[in-house]
Structures are given as structure tokens and as C-alpha cells.
Amino acid sequence: MAYPSEPLVINVGPQHPSTHGVFRLRLTLDGERVIDAEMIMGYLHRSMEKLAEGRTYTQNIPFTDRSDYLSAMNSNLAYCLTVERLAGIEPPLRAQYLRVIFSELQRIASHCMAVGTYINDCGAWQTPLMYMFREREKILDLFEMTCGARLTLNYMRIGGVSFDVPPEFVPNLRKLLTELPDRIAEYEELLVENEILIARSVGVGVLPTDLAIASSVSGPMLRGSGVAWDIRKADPYAAYDAMDFEIPVGRNGDCWDRFLVRLEEMKQSVRLVEQALEALPGGAVNLPIPLAFRPPVGEAYARVESPRGELGFYLVSDGSPHPHRFHIRAPSFINLTPLPQMLKGLTIPDVIVTLGSVDIVMGEVDR
């Protein structure tokens, strides 16, 4: 016999280890079940879009590092592609291939973080995360030897990339590429047949396909719900049209499928880096762009497949060296749209797992 209980309001966050930053969920519970969830964000809002309107096009590249700080390469690239589309610039071929190499390395590093923290949310205490940080560390070393930074990279430039890779980069990358497939196999061995992980994720936080499309989610969330949609295939940029790779797709749209999609994407990224490294042409890596660069009057939207989904920039130029409008189509933010529906009816431990599987970066949600 069921007795109705008084609704209980619980705040998860803003300071909570499972919110991956400063994000607050206001849950209304009936007993143990969530009947309503409200998202409260903005704790990390830095008004990036407004600040960017007072700076020149080149000065804005470091801002993009700080929006999605776990995949700075992809954010840099999305912004530079938009300015290039606005001004009709075609970067040299070597830069296009370097962009693919670095975007995919960044995707592996970012998915290591996403999967690792997701497993933490499921109850494993740091061990799988530390395994994945081992590989992430080596990727960050490669970034450091190329551009001097490890997190906020500021590597891509309008019309190419800032530096060519140093001589020791290629041997180090080749060594990493021989290790990575074994490492990813190791993760799978450790995680994919883990009973606790299966019990915590299968059938939890289901996002049906029609809701996924209607609520504009993208990236592993959309693919986890069974839609084979990847900007790298659908709207290829840099040198992706010359690459051969597959789009992993889930079936049920639950946390488990999103987790598997991310694991599989890491394998595909290794393939992409290998191909791009084999085909890496010689030549210049950037074009000379004036400091006070003035694109013609107009507007442009360009996008990349970031580890979290479709990351796009919408720029409006009035012919001055500053953008008139600088808008970030942030996948982390938009992927939160269906979250309250996904959480309804779950228990609190499942809420934590579901939020972990969305993989938000608060720098990008709040901007």
C-alpha cells in the first residue's frame, strides 16, 4: 500500500563533486523518487560573448579556450573556422591535417575525462579515472611540446595553426599511437563487463530518440539515442572529408549507451590520428593575418563536432576589427535541455549517474 508523502526539496550543488563544476539541481522528491528537477546555472558566467565584442578577432581566440576548457583545441578550431568562413580564407593543407590530429587527440583526452568521471559517479573511487589520466597526460605532453600550454592551448589561428610541430613530436605521437589501442582495450576489459557499472547504467536516464531530436541535443547524447549524426561526416571541416572512420550509435539512449559511444569514439579517434599522420603533407602551417584583421561586412556560422556535440560560432561583422556579435552555440548548455524530463522518476543516486553521462563542462554552459 502506497502512502503519499510530503514533497521534499533537495539541492544538489552548486558545490557538489558530481556536478563537475558549479551547477545546481533543485530536486523535488516524493519519497525517493524525483518528481521535479530544476536546473540553476550561471555561477561561472563571465559574459564571454560581450567581452569578445570589445576585442579584435585574433584576441578572441584565448576566450574560446576558456569556454570548453577540456577541449580547447575544438573550441579554437570552431572559432577560427567561423572567421575563415566570414572572410573567405582557405588555410594551407598542412594546417588542415594538423587540425585534425590535434582535434582528435583532444577528443581522446576529453573522453578520458568524461568516461573517467562518469565511472566515478557510478561509484568507482578514482581508479579508472587514474588509468585514463595516464593517457591524457601523454596527450597533454604532446600539446605542451607543440604550443607550450597543456590546458588553455590557444593553438589554432585564423588561417592555420600557430606553430608547426617540433621534430620530437612525430616519434612521440607514433609511440603513443601504438600504446593507445592496448590501453583502450584495457579500459574495456576493466569496465564493459563490470557488473556494478552495468547495474548502475543500463536503462537509467533514458533519452528517447524523438525527444533527443526535438530538444536539440548533439554529440554522444544524440548518437547514444540512436541518431547517426556527426558534424565531421555531415558537414566536414579541416581535412575530415579525406578520412575514413565510423560513427558509433547507441540503441536505447540510456547512460550505458552514451558511455559505450564515448569509448568507441576514442578508438575511432585513434584511427583518425593515424590516418592524418600518414597523410600529413609538408608546407606552411599558417597564413599571414594582420593584427587588426577586418573581415568584410556579413555574418557566418561554422561548427565542429566537439567531444560534447555540435560546437558552433555565429559571428556578425560590421567591417571593424571587432565582431559586432559573437555567439557560441554551446553543446554542454543545450544538452541540458531534456535533463529534467530524463530525471523524472529516478532516485537520487541515478540522478548523479545521469548528470555524469551528459558530460557537461560548466565553463561552456555558463560562458
Place this chain on the structure above:
Amino acid sequence: MTVQLAGSLLARRLEDVVPGAVVEAEAGWVVVAAEKLLEACRSLWGDEDLDLKYLVGVTAVDRLDHFEVVYHLQSLRHNHMVVVKTRALDHEAPEVPSVVPVWLGALLQEREVYDLMGIRFSGHPDLRRVFLWEGFPGYPLRKDFLWMPGGVSSGLPKFSGE
């Protein structure tokens, strides 16, 4: 490769279904009258050839004398994209209809535009500020918001230092 459909093509299709909806058709976009926006969006969503079931993004631009709300729409099946714009002509109290009844994905994005640009979306189920707190003075992305660089005041046609 995603094909960007021409505004003129979209305008012809829209004129057949929703007469008087199209204000202007450019190469890259089509401008729809705000009062016909919801009707036009419904027909774009339902059109089998266009199949615009996926809303990529909603954003707004301060054009100094009016506001422009920009919708990027995508067909996942046919892999084409269109840009639809609408105008909020009253710069003091801009208001356009919400497209949440058509695309749920506008839910958070329209709240963001309301928060930072101050455009009201009539018919939005939960129009509150999303990043800033209630009671924050002004709307930062407007060009007449001068606390931070990036704004344009009357008498100062361009940014200082340019």
C-alpha cells in the same frame, strides 16, 4: 557536406503556405514577420521536403535600431540547413513569439537570449533569467550597455581606440 538553402527558395515555399509571412529573402537567410513566425515555423517543421526537425540554435543580434532573432535550422535526413530571422522592431520593449511549441530545444536558448539581450518571448513556458540573477540591471549584450567594452553609445559611433 551540409547544403545551405537559399532564402529565395525558402521564401517561395513559405509564401504558398503562410501568405504574408516573408518580409525579405536574402541569399543566406529569410526574414519572417514576427506575428507570423509561429505559423511559419510550424510549416517549416512539418514540410516533408524541408524536414526541419532539428533546431541548431537561437540567438539575437542588436542592430542598434531594432533586434534580430536568428534561428539556425537543420534537416538531419536531407542534410541541409536554413537560416530564418525575425525582427523585434521596438528597441525599448522587444518581443517575438516563442518557438518552444515547435522545437523544445529553444527552451533554454530563448531564456539565454531573454537574459542577456532582453527580448521577451511570448508564449515561452518558463521565461526567467538563466545566468544572471533576477533584478540584474540591464541586458549586457545590448550595444547600449556600457559597463563593459563592446557597446556603442550615442555620439560614439565606434569603439574607443579604433
